[in-house]
Amino acid sequence: MGNADDIVARLKQDFIEDTLERADRIETTIDRVAGGMDKADVGIAELRREAHTVKGLAGSFGFPLVGAIAHRMEDYIAELTEIDDLEAASLVDFTTWIREIIESGTNPAFCAHCRPEVQKRGMRIASRTRQQRMTRKF
Secondary structure (H helix, E strand, O other): OHHHHHHHHHHHHHHHHHHHHHHHHHHHHHHHHHOOOOOHHHHHHHHHHHHHHHHHHHHHHOOHHHHHHHHHHHHHHHOOOOOOHHHHHHHHHHHHHHHHHHHHOOOOOOOOOHHHHHHHHHHHHHHHHHHHHHHHHO
């Protein structure tokens, strides 16, 4: 039994290290696209792939809240056609939440308000950015 536990512990550690590397890549991509060094469509596609991967793996390794945050991030990215300073800051908020949980090594204890709070944060970010985009159009 100990051998299986060791394998699971190593896989979880690999997931943690991989997710931290993904968060670094996401933030680098955000900076490059927002700074005009990379094309927006290519960068946004890369961001969606990274968020989707984190979303898919997180629950399997005991981080369902990370999966929920990554899901909201993926939904947020789906609406982007460019990344300006506000959108970059919003995306970094998502990676910061993910990084904080992953670095702790454990998913926060479940409470009734956790998931709605993640949704509210994501909705506030998406709403704030949509309002800014609409203001720019007119």
